[in-house]
Amino acid sequence: MLSSLAFAQEKLELDAVYKIKNEGKTNSQVEDLSFHLTDFLGPRLSGSTNLRNAREWTAEKFKEWGLQNVRIDSYGEFGRGWDVKKSYIAMKAPYYAQIIGYPKAWTEGTAGFIDSEVVLVEVNKAEDLEKYKGQLRGKAVMVAQAPVSLTPGFDPQARRFTDEQLEALKMVNLGVFRGRYTPAQLEAMRAQRALDAQLSSLLLEEGVALKITGTRGSFGTVFHTRAGSFSTDKKPTLPEMEIAMEHFGRMQRLLQNGKEVRIEAEIQVEWLDDDYKGYNVLADFPGTDRALKEEIVMIGGHLDSWHAGTGANDNAAGVVVMMEAMRILKAIGFQPKRTIRIALWGEEEQGLFGSRGYVEKYVANRSTKEKKAEWDKISAYYNIDNGSGKIRGIYLEGDDQLVPIFQKWFTPFHEMGANTVTTRNTGSTDHVAFQAVGVPGFQFIQDPIDYGIGYHTNMDLYERMQMPDMQQAAIIVAAMVYHTAQRDEKLPRKPW
């Protein structure tokens, strides 16, 4: 009864929705923004030169659009920047063959051009370390990995949610019973970690020329991660490359069969030690209602990415959609009651640093529960970080009060495939920083286009971005923001 009542009362401004749809369809900037953020600005690793450039470029764009209070705002210290200046690796024996591989983030470059046999290091117990002492200086080293058996691609890489899957998304999982580890298992895990640490120290002490690691991915798609450190204590790391699993597998099989393997390689990196701070890009579309203009509706996505692709689906797509939503709202001559703020977060990939830093600085401390100036003012924070797939609905993070509101707001978008309002939680991205302090923060449900294979890989490039989907998403975000900005009350909150 209450739900139906709320639903009936919730306002839906269809004139505005019409204008938003029209602007988003006819004057879309999605393609141009995507080109600049990916092709032109390149990968935007936390702290890198490219990320600095991307902050400047997006801030300029906001100014150009007439947003106010545009600022590149430091949330605190992040650490060292790191740029790749050269990256080459190939097998030289038993025959010449190029290798698809990338330096692990924040690892050292090689000592110039190296030409080396490859040693396969197989360590199962501490005594195994002994035989490698004094043997590895100047050598390329592969630590043995489990035999690889890549399954062929019987499953498609991209999919859209089916009606059944969307229905299922509305059901909340109450968790799965997980068995506990036995003491023996825990002990084995501890022992393995200790052995791994000993091995890492050994490789560093020995002065290995290059560590070569196989990664997830196949068919030329290489997932990439961090092996080095952006910490300002400048802890030494090895030069390390992660390479296509097939190329790793080939060398490992050759070595295990007693064949000689040689590689040649060169990695050059540059460390940026001139500014250790981390930043967010912020811009406002000021509110005009005397009573409500101090209140804020926030939208955002993270601007940083991993380093071997151009962070297209993760997360240029989210940035583009949010920028475009902001542009649409401005273009239709909207006079928002509440202030609308866009935030492009830094260093999400290293642990939501940007959004958590913002929340800590302006909203509330999640440990002490100390509230700051904006805690009371933010009605909602909307996030995009699930790629360029279109919006199918929204995750309401356990708050049943919100269901009838969003059901109403989504009604003009059923025709665009957005129809699913679930109280489920979804994790792992910047809305979590707001939820953690009791401020409504939401990630949309998006079609998982190329999600499994595109994220954190060398192939997360412009071609992965679905332009019509992003148009749709920008239109829907703009409408959600519109209604949130004009609503009589801030969105209701869960207890905190």
Add this chain to the structure above:
Amino acid sequence: MLSSLAFAQEKLELDAVYKIKNEGKTNSQVEDLSFHLTDFLGPRLSGSTNLRNAREWTAEKFKEWGLQNVRIDSYGEFGRGWDVKKSYIAMKAPYYAQIIGYPKAWTEGTAGFIDSEVVLVEVNKAEDLEKYKGQLRGKAVMVAQAPVSLTPGFDPQARRFTDEQLEALKMVNLGVFRGRYTPAQLEAMRAQRALDAQLSSLLLEEGVALKITGTRGSFGTVFHTRAGSFSTDKKPTLPEMEIAMEHFGRMQRLLQNGKEVRIEAEIQVEWLDDDYKGYNVLADFPGTDRALKEEIVMIGGHLDSWHAGTGANDNAAGVVVMMEAMRILKAIGFQPKRTIRIALWGEEEQGLFGSRGYVEKYVANRSTKEKKAEWDKISAYYNIDNGSGKIRGIYLEGDDQLVPIFQKWFTPFHEMGANTVTTRNTGSTDHVAFQAVGVPGFQFIQDPIDYGIGYHTNMDLYERMQMPDMQQAAIIVAAMVYHTAQRDEKLPRKPW
């Protein structure tokens, strides 16, 4: 009635089938052969050093197994060998980014290490050529390609035939009506070809440092082809690399948007001019029946491959299956009535040169219809060249007489999924050379595992090979050969 009669009379030797299955399952060499052919011997481009090594290695293996008359047999002239010694390309501006790319086969290396801006050449009519004259010396050049819009991977890369698809395969297509080109269309095509030729000449005359071309494929998989020439007239070619379409797309979009793009690159190649002959590897398992031992059952597959992967599915898989079938027949103590011959063909990828050369030398001339010594002797030729997917049946190339025979021979393999006997033709590989002179030549129906993406790409590597499928295929081939070798009569033939 006749068909049923033939079916009833056709012999099925189930003791032999049992032994073949048992040997193929328990002592399979499929994995070891695959390792050596792909990882160890590497890509086996026509005329290359690796192909030479592969001929030696497979011949040694045949001798080791006790086959007779092992020979590396020249079928005539092929052309120049070509090996890649170094291959590197990266974008340097607007930022550093590695590029996945490979030299096109039989193209020149670069003049050392090059560091160059990239010029996008856009030519739609002859006058457009003028503006590039005198502008391209020492530059890297990209010829504009249609805007790329790679669809996401909604379809799986690998599949197995369904029952419905196999049923459909039994139906013969009587061809599709194709409309003819209009005179205007033909003229436009001629004009385009002429313009392309003019452009190629211009790039060569100008002394372009490197031509960069985008290829089919996505997600890091790069298809590769031939741009240069293996012809012994040593016609000059440009250094040319074909690169991942996403990486090409990025540079093209940057250039079209007026941004500066620079690359650095180095290609070293080595030409082999010491032996222009092409070769097949042949080995016999001699027949023992006084009346039939001069007759031959042949099996084979092509040993050569393209150059950026290791030719795993295309066609180390076929070579492995045929070698393993031969090994199984030898291992079970078989005393064949007819001689069984294995042929590993050279230069299939350049136009079935090896198998056609063999046929021309020993079997018959397809133009003059002159018959040679073996025309009358070969009962059948069986081929594998559709990857490492298991055998589902056989294509009988329009010969209805063969249907009941193969239906009978396949009966013990229904349990392994091989059940489909179709009179359809299948094209494009070495059995065609035998069919062309009226000798029964067959390619099996195989599951198209990774077929679409694995062939002629940098990712056609060991990991693509389905070992259990290849075990199955070797067992079935061995049984087919067994029955063909022991049959009272040679297989019936179509009129020629």
